Amino acid sequence: MSGAERTITAGELAARLNGSLRHCPPDRPISEVRPLEEAVPGSLSFLANPKYAAKAKASEAGLILVDPKADVGDRAVLVVENPYWAFAQSIAWLHPEPAPDWSDTPIHPTATIHGRVSLAPGVTIGARSEIGAGSVIHPGVHIGDDCVMGEGCELFPGVVLYRRTRLGKNVRIHANSSLGSDGYGYVLVGGRHEKVPQVGWVEVGDEVEIGACVTIDRGVLGATRIGPGTKVDNQVQIGHNCQIGSHCLLVSQSGVSGSTKLGDFVTLAGKAGLVGHIEIGARSIIGGASVVAKSLPEGSFVTGYPARPHKEWMESQAALNRLPGVIKKLKS
Amino acid sequence: MSGAERTITAGELAARLNGSLRHCPPDRPISEVRPLEEAVPGSLSFLANPKYAAKAKASEAGLILVDPKADVGDRAVLVVENPYWAFAQSIAWLHPEPAPDWSDTPIHPTATIHGRVSLAPGVTIGARSEIGAGSVIHPGVHIGDDCVMGEGCELFPGVVLYRRTRLGKNVRIHANSSLGSDGYGYVLVGGRHEKVPQVGWVEVGDEVEIGACVTIDRGVLGATRIGPGTKVDNQVQIGHNCQIGSHCLLVSQSGVSGSTKLGDFVTLAGKAGLVGHIEIGARSIIGGASVVAKSLPEGSFVTGYPARPHKEWMESQAALNRLPGVIKKLKS
Amino acid sequence: MSGAERTITAGELAARLNGSLRHCPPDRPISEVRPLEEAVPGSLSFLANPKYAAKAKASEAGLILVDPKADVGDRAVLVVENPYWAFAQSIAWLHPEPAPDWSDTPIHPTATIHGRVSLAPGVTIGARSEIGAGSVIHPGVHIGDDCVMGEGCELFPGVVLYRRTRLGKNVRIHANSSLGSDGYGYVLVGGRHEKVPQVGWVEVGDEVEIGACVTIDRGVLGATRIGPGTKVDNQVQIGHNCQIGSHCLLVSQSGVSGSTKLGDFVTLAGKAGLVGHIEIGARSIIGGASVVAKSLPEGSFVTGYPARPHKEWMESQAALNRLPGVIKKLKS
Numbered sequence: 001m002s003g004a005e006r007t008i009t010a011g012e013l014a015a016r017l018n019g020s021l022r023h024c025p026p027d028r029p030i031s032e033v034r035p036l037e038e039a040v041p042g043s044l045s046f047l048a049n050p051k052y053a054a055k056a057k058a059s060e061a062g063l064i065l066v067d068p069k070a071d072v073g074d075r076a077v078l079v080v081e082n083p084y085w086a087f088a089q090s091i092a093w094l095h096p097e098p099a100p101d102w103s104d105t106p107i108h109p110t111a112t113i114h115g116r117v118s119l120a121p122g123v124t125i126g127a128r129s130e131i132g133a134g135s136v137i138h139p140g141v142h143i144g145d146d147c148v149m150g151e152g153c154e155l156f157p158g159v160v161l162y163r164r165t166r167l168g169k170n171v172r173i174h175a176n177s178s179l180g181s182d183g184y185g186y187v188l189v190g191g192r193h194e195k196v197p198q199v200g201w202v203e204v205g206d207e208v209e210i211g212a213c214v215t216i217d218r219g220v221l222g223a224t225r226i227g228p229g230t231k232v233d234n235q236v237q238i239g240h241n242c243q244i245g246s247h248c249l250l251v252s253q254s255g256v257s258g259s260t261k262l263g264d265f266v267t268l269a270g271k272a273g274l275v276g277h278i279e280i281g282a283r284s285i286i287g288g289a290s291v292v293a294k295s296l297p298e299g300s301f302v303t304g305y306p307a308r309p310h311k312e313w314m315e316s317q318a319a320l321n322r323l324p325g326v327i328k329k330l331k332s
Numbered sequence: 333m334s335g336a337e338r339t340i341t342a343g344e345l346a347a348r349l350n351g352s353l354r355h356c357p358p359d360r361p362i363s364e365v366r367p368l369e370e371a372v373p374g375s376l377s378f379l380a381n382p383k384y385a386a387k388a389k390a391s392e393a394g395l396i397l398v399d400p401k402a403d404v405g406d407r408a409v410l411v412v413e414n415p416y417w418a419f420a421q422s423i424a425w426l427h428p429e430p431a432p433d434w435s436d437t438p439i440h441p442t443a444t445i446h447g448r449v450s451l452a453p454g455v456t457i458g459a460r461s462e463i464g465a466g467s468v469i470h471p472g473v474h475i476g477d478d479c480v481m482g483e484g485c486e487l488f489p490g491v492v493l494y495r496r497t498r499l500g501k502n503v504r505i506h507a508n509s510s511l512g513s514d515g516y517g518y519v520l521v522g523g524r525h526e527k528v529p530q531v532g533w534v535e536v537g538d539e540v541e542i543g544a545c546v547t548i549d550r551g552v553l554g555a556t557r558i559g560p561g562t563k564v565d566n567q568v569q570i571g572h573n574c575q576i577g578s579h580c581l582l583v584s585q586s587g588v589s590g591s592t593k594l595g596d597f598v599t600l601a602g603k604a605g606l607v608g609h610i611e612i613g614a615r616s617i618i619g620g621a622s623v624v625a626k627s628l629p630e631g632s633f634v635t636g637y638p639a640r641p642h643k644e645w646m647e648s649q650a651a652l653n654r655l656p657g658v659i660k661k662l663k664s
Numbered sequence: 665m666s667g668a669e670r671t672i673t674a675g676e677l678a679a680r681l682n683g684s685l686r687h688c689p690p691d692r693p694i695s696e697v698r699p700l701e702e703a704v705p706g707s708l709s710f711l712a713n714p715k716y717a718a719k720a721k722a723s724e725a726g727l728i729l730v731d732p733k734a735d736v737g738d739r740a741v742l743v744v745e746n747p748y749w750a751f752a753q754s755i756a757w758l759h760p761e762p763a764p765d766w767s768d769t770p771i772h773p774t775a776t777i778h779g780r781v782s783l784a785p786g787v788t789i790g791a792r793s794e795i796g797a798g799s800v801i802h803p804g805v806h807i808g809d810d811c812v813m814g815e816g817c818e819l820f821p822g823v824v825l826y827r828r829t830r831l832g833k834n835v836r837i838h839a840n841s842s843l844g845s846d847g848y849g850y851v852l853v854g855g856r857h858e859k860v861p862q863v864g865w866v867e868v869g870d871e872v873e874i875g876a877c878v879t880i881d882r883g884v885l886g887a888t889r890i891g892p893g894t895k896v897d898n899q900v901q902i903g904h905n906c907q908i909g910s911h912c913l914l915v916s917q918s919g920v921s922g923s924t925k926l927g928d929f930v931t932l933a934g935k936a937g938l939v940g941h942i943e944i945g946a947r948s949i950i951g952g953a954s955v956v957a958k959s960l961p962e963g964s965f966v967t968g969y970p971a972r973p974h975k976e977w978m979e980s981q982a983a984l985n986r987l988p989g990v991i992k993k994l995k996s
Contacts (some may be wrong), residue, residue, distance in 0.1 A: 099450065100470065106453045112754075118763065121770045122788055122806075124454055124471040124489075138514055138764065139788040139806045140822070142454075142471045142489035142507075157788075157806035157824040158472070158840065160489040160507040162546075175806075175824040175842035176490065176877070178507035181544040184565045184583065189666040193579060195541065195562050209859070210826075212845040212879040213508070215566040216582075217543040231857050233848045234879040234901050234920075235545075237566050237584045247857060252879075252901045253919050253937070255567075255585050270919055271937050271955075273585070273603050273621055274448060289937055289955045289969055291603075291621045301855065304969075305636075306649065312656075317970065319655040324976075326659060327990060431782065431804065438785045455716040456786055456821075474786075474803045474821035474839075490804075492821040492839040492876075508822065510839035513876040516897045516915065525895050526910060527873065545840070547876040547916075568875075569916045570898050587899075587917050587934055605917070605935050607954055623935075623953045635969075637953055638981065640765040644988075651987040658991060 006094050007031040010063050013044070014078055016093070017065075017086045024063055024076035033091050033221055036061060044094070046087040047072065052184065065090070085187045087195040095199040099164075101127035101145050114151075131167065136170070144180070150206065161202075162218060168206035168228060175212045178203070183217040183224075183240025183258055197219060205229065205246065205314060217258070227264065239276065251288075263298065287313070341362040342395050345376070345435045346410055348425070349418045351397075356408035360376045362395055364463070365423050366555060368468065376426070378419035379404065384453075397422070413533065420528040423553070427531040433459040433493075435475050446483075464501065476512070494550060500538035500560060515549040515556075515572025515590055528552060530572060537578065543568065549590075559596065567623050571608065595630065619645070670758050671695040674727050677708070678742055680757070681729075681750045686728055688740035697755050697885055700725060708758070710751040711736065736801070749851045752860040755885070759863040764827075765791040765809050778815075796833065808844070814870065825866075826882060832870035837969060839876045843868070847881040847888075849905025849921055860884060862904060869893065869910065875900065881922075891928065903940065915952075927962065950975070 011026025013019075017122030034043040035050065039061030046065035047056040048162050056072040063076050065083040080086040103109055111125045115135040123137050126145035129138065135153040143149075143161045143187025150169035155161075159173045173179070185196035200219025204210075214232055217240040218224055224238065227246035234240075236250045239258035244250070246264045252267040257275050262268075264280030271289040274280065278295045286292055287303030287310060296302065304313040343358025345351075357637045366375040368384065371393035378397035379388040388396050388404040391578045395408050397415040398635075412418040435441055442448070443457045446465035457468050458477035464468065467485040475481075475493045481503035489655060491505045494512025505511070517528035536542075537560030546564055549572040550556055556570065559578035564570075571590035586600040589607050595614030603621040606612065610627040618624055619635030628634065636645040648661025675690025677683075698707040700716065703725030710729035711720040718738040720728050720774075727740050729747040746852040766774055775789045778797040783823030787801050790809035795801065799817040807813075807825045814833035819825075823837045826844025837843070849860035864883025869892030876897055881904040882888055888902065891910035896902075900914045903922035908914070910928045918932040921939050929947030935953040938944065942959040950956055951974060960966065968977040 010949045051846070100468065102471075104453075106471075118766070118788075120764065120766050120788065121768075122454065122472075122786065122804075127940040129411065136764065139453075139766075139770075140472055140490075140786075140824075142805055144489075156826070156842075156845065157808075158490055158508065158804075158822055158842070160472075162488070162507070167338070168488050168899050172846075174845040175826070176508045176545070176822065178488075178490070178544040181488065181502075181506040181566065182541075184543065184563070186563055186581075191579070192561055193581070207856075209846075211848065212543050212881075213567075213840070215507075215546075217566070229856055231848070231850055234845065234881070235567065235877075235899065239584070247855070249850075249857070251915070252903070252921075253585070257584075257602060262528065268941075270921060271603075271935075275602075275620070288939070289621075308653065312653065315656045316652050319659050320652060320980050320984060321638075321976065322659065322971065323655065323987065324979040326662070326756075327983050327986065330662075330990065342958075359835065368836065432784065432800065434782070436785075438803075454786065454804075456784065472786075472804055472822075475822075492804075494820070494839070502760050506920070508840045510820075510822070510876040511900065513838040514836075514873075516875065516895070518895055518913075523911070524871075524893055525913070536740060545877050545899075547839075549898070569901065571916070585917070589916075589934060593805075603935075605950070607934075614741065615891055621953070642986065647988040648984050651991050654991065656988065658994065662994075 008093060008097065010076070010078065013063070013090065013093075017078065017080050017089065019065075019078045019080035019086065021063075022077050022079060023074050024078070028076070030063055031094065033087065034061065035096050035221065036064070038222070044087075044090055046083045048084040048087075048125075057129070082187070082189065084196075085189050085194065088185075088187055090196060091199060095197065095221070096167075097163075097197070097199060098145075103127070108145075119155075132167075138175075156212075157252055164201035166201065166203045166223075168204060168208065170206060171204050171208050171210070173210045174214075174234070177210055177212060177214040177216075179210075179216045180218045181215060185220055185221055185240065185258075198225065200241065202226075202262040208232070211252070214238075234268075245282065254286075337430065340425060342408070342410065345395070345422065345425075349397075349410065349412050349421065351410045351412035351418065353395075354409050354411060355406050356395055356410070358407070360394055362633065363426065365419065365426050367394060367553065368395070368396070370543070376419075376422055378415045379421075380416040386506060414519070416528075417521050417526065420517075420519055421610075423529040423531060427529065427553070429495075429531065430477075430530070435459070440477075452489075458495070464499075470507075488544075494534070496533035496550075498533065498535045498542065498555075500536060502538060503540050503542070505542045506566070507547075508548075509542055509544060509546040510547045511542075512550040513547060515552055517552055517572065517590075530544075532556065532572065534558075543584070546570075565602075565623055577614065617642075667795075670760065672757060674740070674742065677727070677754065681742065681753065683729075683742045683744035683750065686741050686743060687738050688742070692726055692740070694727055695758065697758050698725070699749065699885065700728070702886075708751075708754055710747045712748040712751075715738060743754075745773050746851070746853065748860075749853050749858065752849075752851055752858060755861040755863060759861065759885070761827075761861070761863060762809075767791070772809075784821075786873075790827070796831075802839075820876075828865035828882075830865065830867045830887075832868060832872065834870060835868055835874070837874045838878075838898070841874055841876060841878040841880075843874075843880045844882040847884055849884055849904065852917050864888065864905065866890075872896070875916070878902075898932075909946065918950075949974075 010028040036059040045061035080296040106124045112130045118136045120139040122139040129147040132151040138157040144163040152170040156175040158176040160178040181204045182198040186193035203223045211234035216238040219241040229247040233252040237255040243261040251270040254272040269288035272286040281298030284300040291305040342360040368391040377393035444462045450468045452471040454471040461479040464483040470489040476495040481499040484502040488507040492507040492510040513532045514530040518525035535555045543566035548570040551573040561579040566586040569587040575593040581599045583602040586604040601620035604618040613630030616632040623637040674692040700723040709725035777795045782800045784803040786803040793811040802821045808827040815818040817833040820839040822840040824842040843866045846862040850857035855985040867887045875898035880902040883905040893911040897916040901919040907925040915934040918936040933952035936950040945962030947966040955969040
């Protein structure tokens with residue numbers, strides 16, 4: 001997860017959020033925000049939807065943000081009016097984004113450039129970042145603070161790595177792609193879309209190739225992950241906290257919404273779209289321009305919107321072509 | 333509108349366009365091009381489609397480009413063979429684009445950088461542009477001439493603001509997005525697509541966040557507008573002269589064609605598409621990957637292509653799944 | 665094609681690929697890789713699909729990679745287990761990519777800048793590249809090695825031209841578009857997607873305008889071509905070896921998969937998608953968000969997924985809206 005960047009007591013959180021503590025001493029230290037499933041005793045989680053109450057009861061979180069109606073037994077909770085909004089504010093307090101640490105030189109003096117790196121003019125590299133041996137960095141690439149790259153990477157012109165991006169070995173990223181932009185997360189409060197701070201990062205495995213004008217958002221908390229050997233075509237969009245398996249193929253203009261998981265060897269054909277928070281089983285194939293709204297078992301092959309088994313979709317489209325004639329016949 | 337950049341007489345326009353003036357003295361000064369609805373006595377408009385003849389009659393335009401068959405009573409007109417092409421040529425004459433005013437330094441000496449701005453290496457800022465106090469400008473951002481930004485903006489690496497872009501306060505724009513590119517406007521003349529000059533600009537309200545690799549075209553004339561509090565996800569496309577309301581949500585890979593208007597609090601789900609010149613009522617929701625070809629009243633919820641009420645679309649897709657079986661039964 | 669960059673004998677190829685030569689002297693020189701149709705006596709081709717056996721028999725290729733079951737008569741062949749993978753490896757050997765030839769200065773000393781070029785700060789131009797007279801190059805444009813541009817071009821901020829891109833006269837390319845990225849070509853070998861090297865280039869005709877965040881991949885071998893007078897809107901994707909005709913209109917967020925050919929004056933409406941290896945006849949119109957999976961004759965007008973004649977698609981969608989009612993009636 002994001003690491004302990006600041007510590008605050010449960011009591012201070014309660015005061016700031018205008019909430020009330022239950023089953024929790026006010027001096028309990030809280031040092032990070034985590035999802036219920038990954039929480040540890042020093043972390044804060046939240047429960048916004050009652051259907052996840054069992055997860056909250058089973059969580060090891062030191063403190064859970066809940067609304068006044070939530071029933072999570074004797075767990076330590078902080079009761080607030082809007083747990084999701086309280087969660088967003090807590091991220092800002094516990095995981096503050098440092099200001100960019102720019103130096104007078106395009107390559108920050110604290111950056112580490114390993115051997116045989118080919119560095120073009122017009123590259124900027126941030127504080128404490130590390131460029132793997134034998135990498136080729138083309139003109140106009142911008143690497144933020146605290147990034148790590150393995151050996152043999154190639155970044156084409158205009159590639160942007162936000163703060164804390166991690167690339168494995170032999171990763172190739174084509175022109176004007178960006179890794180680590182903020183995910184699309186807002187909470188409606190008093191008629192305004194308030195931002196849920198995005199403080200995670202992007203992790204890319206070995207031998208991944210990423211096309212041009214691809215966008216991969218960093219996690220809200222923790223990582224958005226692209227597994228080793230996966231190949232991402234031009235203009236693909238990958239949302240925050242997606243977990244893309246190994247050796248997947250994401251063809252041009254496809255898109256994966258936040259927190260969706262792809263097993264290994266999944267293929268998204270061109271312009272396919274997946275909603276958020278679903279799981280696509282390994283070796284599945286999603287047809288071109290199809291929209292998947294539910295999780296799919298291993299080896300699925302679906303097409304259409306909503307996506308259905310490819311054979312059924314073919315049959316229904318053939319039947320649709322005959323429909324005007326069928327209706328005419330029925331009338332006469 | 334674009335402001336009076338040059339003045340020409342009606343007679344000179346007639347000579348250049350090989351047209352004939354009616355009800356107009358040849359020495360009438362014309363100093364700008366405007367749509368019929370927004371025209372003033374010193375401006376030139378055009379009527380290409382007879383269904384807008386009433387608008388032409390009601391317009392305050394000093395001169396209207398019309399074809400020989402047009403009937404607009406005793407309004408001052410310039411009769412030409414192809415009014416739209418004449419309009420395009422007139423934009424070029426009356427609103428000439430100045431050459432970029434580059435200096436030897438990346439930050440133009442006439443630019444104004446207000447207090448507490450954090451400016452990265454590798455940034456270029458054009459002539460007469462103004463950067464609001466407390467803004468953060470990342471490496472490789474390119475700000476054109478005559479741009480204005482409010483306080484507290486953050487532009488991530490590779491963001492491009494074309495000439496005359498205006499940003500409100502606390503606007504965040506993610507990597508490699510571009511505001512102010514030319515809209516897609518051509519007129520077919522003699523077997524070639526001749527360009528309709530695009531001389532407008534982009535205006536973005538306070539508290540807007542724009543994702544990575546977003547493209548927003550400037551207006552043909554006047555502004556493309558994004559209302560305050562609106563959030564635009566990665567890889568969204570917004571065409572020339574669109575008017576996007578306040579507090580809208582435009583999810584990843586959605587697209588809005590030219591001159592379309594969105595009311596406040598409209599949501600476009602991922603990959604949704606809107607044709608040009610329509611109006612979407614406030615608080616409407618457009619389903620994912622749906623295509624909207626007609627204006628919609630407030631509070632609509634539509635899905636599919638062509639988009640229909642969401643419930644009807646769900647029913648028709650369920651029926652479609654059963655169709656092959658129904659046809660088989662009908663046969664036997 | 666890519667030009668003779670290296671020469672190797674048929675016998676050495678056989679040794680490296682662990683294959684066996686038939687009807688071919690081991691000292692035959694091979695100096696380039698070409699498709700069957702364009703092969704010459706000094707070139708290597710491949711036959712991966714038995715349905716193209718006739719093409720292989722008719723080809724002038726000096727040597728053809730085939731699998732053990734292929735029957736191409738007495739043509740000179742190199743029998744290997746996986747001809748496509750052997751082809752990919754041979755490209756790497758015969759058409760090695762030179763390392764980028766960066767100098768200490770952003771404008772390489774061997775680049776040629778013709779008269780009246782307006783060059784912004786922060787531009788990089790590669791070795792041996794040529795900028796046509798009167799061109800305007802905005803900040804942060806990156807032009808690779810061995811590029812050629814005609815007169816009067818304008819490249820907006822962040823445009824990237826990969827190595828060997830060729831632009832005609834009066835070409836305009838908007839912000840953050842990229843020409844010449846690698847096409848999406850892989851071959852599955854032992855559970856990994858091995859890269860098919862992409863060593864071709866992009867050629868753009870006179871008077872072409874390209875929007876913002878457009879991606880055009882270079883050919884695997886040879887050129888991806890955009891014909892003169894064609895206009896490409898924002899966020900369009902064009903795959904490797906596509907041949908786009910003259911005076912076409914490719915509207916925003918449309919995509920063309922590899923090796924597909926468009927005749928002249930073809931229109932792709934917004935978000936349209938074409939699969940690879942098909943031909944679209946001149947003056948065809950592809951409706952918005954439609955997917956075309958088969959070649960189309962001249963003057964087609966199709967819509968939907970799969971795309972069908974526009975009128976039929978309209979009728980079937982109208983019938984679909986009535987389907988739930990029809991099924992209800994049939995039941996009662």
